[in-house]
Amino acid sequence: GITGSFSTLPRGREYDFVIAGGGNAGVVLAHRLTENPRWKVLVIEAGPTHEDVFNSRVPGLVGSLQGTPYDWNYTTVPLPELNNRVLALARGHILGGSNSINGMFYTRGSSSDYDRWARVTGDSGWSWKEILPYIYKTEKWTSPSDGHDDRGEYDPKYHSTTGLVSVSITGATQAIDAKVIQASKELGGEFQYNVDMNSGNLLGLGWTQLTVGNGERSSAAASYLAPKYANRKNLDVLVGHRVVKIVESGRSRGNAPVLTTVRFVQEAKPNAQAFEVTASKEVLVCGGVFGTPQILHLSGLGDSAELKAKGIKPVVNLPDVGKNLTDQPMMFLTYALGISETREPTRELQQSWLDQWVKEKRGPLTGPGNNHLAWMRIPEDSPIWEEYEDPASGRNTPHIELSFAGHGMHPIPAPTLNGLIIPLQPISRGSVTLKSDNIFDDPLIDIGFLKSSFDLFTFKQGIANLRRFYEAKAWSSWNLTLTTPVPDNDAELEEFIRNTIISAAHAGGTAAMSPRDAQWGVVDPDLRVKKVKGLRVVDASIMPFVPAGHTQAPVYAIAERAADLIKRTWSGK
Numbered sequence: 001g002i003t004g005s006f007s008t009l010p011r012g013r014e015y016d017f018v019i020a021g022g023g024n025a026g027v028v029l030a031h032r033l034t035e036n037p038r039w040k041v042l043v044i045e046a047g048p049t050h051e052d053v054f055n056s057r058v059p060g061l062v063g064s065l066q067g068t069p070y071d072w073n074y075t076t077v078p079l080p081e082l083n084n085r086v087l088a089l090a091r092g093h094i095l096g097g098s099n100s101i102n103g104m105f106y107t108r109g110s111s112s113d114y115d116r117w118a119r120v121t122g123d124s125g126w127s128w129k130e131i132l133p134y135i136y137k138t139e140k141w142t143s144p145s146d147g148h149d150d151r152g153e154y155d156p157k158y159h160s161t162t163g164l165v166s167v168s169i170t171g172a173t174q175a176i177d178a179k180v181i182q183a184s185k186e187l188g189g190e191f192q193y194n195v196d197m198n199s200g201n202l203l204g205l206g207w208t209q210l211t212v213g214n215g216e217r218s219s220a221a222a223s224y225l226a227p228k229y230a231n232r233k234n235l236d237v238l239v240g241h242r243v244v245k246i247v248e249s250g251r252s253r254g255n256a257p258v259l260t261t262v263r264f265v266q267e268a269k270p271n272a273q274a275f276e277v278t279a280s281k282e283v284l285v286c287g288g289v290f291g292t293p294q295i296l297h298l299s300g301l302g303d304s305a306e307l308k309a310k311g312i313k314p315v316v317n318l319p320d321v322g323k324n325l326t327d328q329p330m331m332f333l334t335y336a337l338g339i340s341e342t343r344e345p346t347r348e349l350q351q352s353w354l355d356q357w358v359k360e361k362r363g364p365l366t367g368p369g370n371n372h373l374a375w376m377r378i379p380e381d382s383p384i385w386e387e388y389e390d391p392a393s394g395r396n397t398p399h400i401e402l403s404f405a406g407h408g409m410h411p412i413p414a415p416t417l418n419g420l421i422i423p424l425q426p427i428s429r430g431s432v433t434l435k436s437d438n439i440f441d442d443p444l445i446d447i448g449f450l451k452s453s454f455d456l457f458t459f460k461q462g463i464a465n466l467r468r469f470y471e472a473k474a475w476s477s478w479n480l481t482l483t484t485p486v487p488d489n490d491a492e493l494e495e496f497i498r499n500t501i502i503s504a505a506h507a508g509g510t511a512a513m514s515p516r517d518a519q520w521g522v523v524d525p526d527l528r529v530k531k532v533k534g535l536r537v538v539d540a541s542i543m544p545f546v547p548a549g550h551t552q553a554p555v556y557a558i559a560e561r562a563a564d565l566i567k568r569t570w571s572g573k
């Protein structure tokens with residue numbers, strides 16, 4: 001069951017596996033490993049349980065979770081390329097992790113993204129073909145909450161109806177939807193309609209798929225830890241406790257450090273008693289892209305010289321821990337409608353939407369508001385290719401994502417609409433390093449945005465594409481004007497980008513996979529931490545490259561495959 005008190009757990013209980021971090025990947029592992037009734041599993045999660053968090057259940061209230069106690073509220077260091085701005089970096093501080101507060105967009109990335117993982121790790125198990133069955137283990141395709149006919153809005157060939165997490169097309173139709181489709185038809189080309197962006201080929205424009213079922217967020221915690229699973233006798237989920245470090249519990253026959261003891265403290269009382277628990281099989285670190293490198297560093301796994309400088313005794317030298325941080329930046333443009341029949345989403349109107357959601361789980365709050373996404377490549381004949389090699393994983397991998405949000409509900413539009421631009425395959429990389437030897441000091445996060453001018457170029461291309469889309473005839477009856485002050489002059493435009501971009505919250509890469517015998521990287525293709533025993537990392541950190549898209553579907557796939565790898569290691573033992 002889920003508890004906030006370690007002392008209420010059966011005394012002396014021995015665990016086969018201890019999961020450090022009950023986030024997106026952590027709860028999937030907890031579910032899968034306790035399918036074996038002989039294995040006892042403990043999850044240690046810093047945040048509270050998701051169970052009574054109303055705003056996490058209502059898709060349309062997603063924005064209200066950031067900046068709250070359910071968010072780690074990380075910030076970046078001042079970023080020179082962004083004129084020393086400091087950006088907020090949201091991460092879920094709650095059971096289910098970032099998945100309990102995310103935007104619910106369900107995109108898998110391109111087939112080439114996974115094939116690249118297979119290529120760089122030398123393990124075909126990470127290829128699109130071999131990952132798809134794990135993607136299907138997660139997904140349960142579900143009808144839209146308004147019951148509309150979703151045929152032609154997705155292709156059932158690429159979906160499963162037997163997984164745990166509900167995925168659906170929105171039931172919150174917007175006034176802009178018909179115009180988006182009309183503009184796609186009119187413009188064609190890179191805006192060509194793609195019936196299913198999760199087929200492995202995203203290119204084009206299509207309907208957003210969401211981890212929403214029956215009008216409600218279908219989160220990792222609510223699905224993989226639904227009461228019947230959370231209450232399994234062999235599973236203990238301890239919330240409100242922070243992992244301080246993984247402690248060496250001995251040496252292997254080959255004299256490698258065995259890291260199977262987890263030290264943790266109460267989140268609310270950091271200076272009170274520290275507890276320790278030792279896994280008889282493995283410790284699985286699932287702290288997420290910022291939490292995992294921090295835990296590894298505090299455990300003496302990282303660049304030995306850097307760790308010593310912070311007063312940490314190195315255990316093994318793994319210089320790549322915390323390196324290769326890859327995130328997608330993003331930017332919004334806003335347009336005003338030049339017509340009289342618009343409806344302002346007033347307080348009263350929003351209250352009526354909430355009442356409707358509570359009464360029947362229908363209406364505007366059943367979706368996050370972006371009903372279509374478009375995915376496109378920088379053209380082959382662009383001058384940028386004289387300067388840069390393509391950072392994308394393949395020809396079917398987009399460089400840019402656009403999305404369109406209208407706020408106003410069908411059939412009356414709101415007075416404004418907006419568009420979102422995300423460079424999906426940045427060349428820039430950042431890092432996560434320790435601020436101090438205290439787990440309660442957030443790590444120093446250099447998110448790395450715009451270190452490469454390729455990423456600046458991608459933004460400019462994305463802005464031009466978005467403007468072209470809203471200039472289509474399909475929109476002419478609304479008399480749109482761009483209200484975001486986007487400069488025309490190139491130097492000013494670059495400055496504008498530096499001053500306005502924020503994080504799309506799709507970070508990965510800080511404990512990257514590499515081939516078994518490679519000197520670089522942090523984990524091997526089976527996700528075992530190099531040079532030590534008893535320790536794996538399972539979360540977004542292990543991505544050597546971040547897929548072209550939003551990251552929850554890849555994290556689910558990583559966790560599902562990891563569960564199988566772990567089962568294979570220990571079955572019969």
Ligand SMILES: Cc1cc2nc3c(=O)[nH]c(=O)nc-3n(C[C@H](O)[C@H](O)[C@H](O)COP(=O)(O)OP(=O)(O)OC[C@H]3O[C@@H](n4cnc5c(N)ncnc54)[C@H](O)[C@@H]3O)c2cc1C
Pocket residue numbers: 020021022023024025026044045046047066090091092093094095096097098099101102103104105106107241242243244286287288289291292295439504505506507538539540541550551552553555
């Ligand atoms: C605001 C936001 C919006 C997003 N929108 C989307 C979207 O629409 N679609 C999409 O696909 N993706 C989205 N993402 C990204 C996606 O949710 C994440 O990539 C994914 O959930 C990460 O999973 P994870 O398991 O790697 O980490 P997390 O889910 O973040 O899990 C890490 C867990 O470890 C815990 N933890 C960390 N340190 C410690 C410690 N020392 N001790 C104990 N516990 C610890 C954390 O509290 C957390 O529960 C969004 C993310 C955010 C933050």
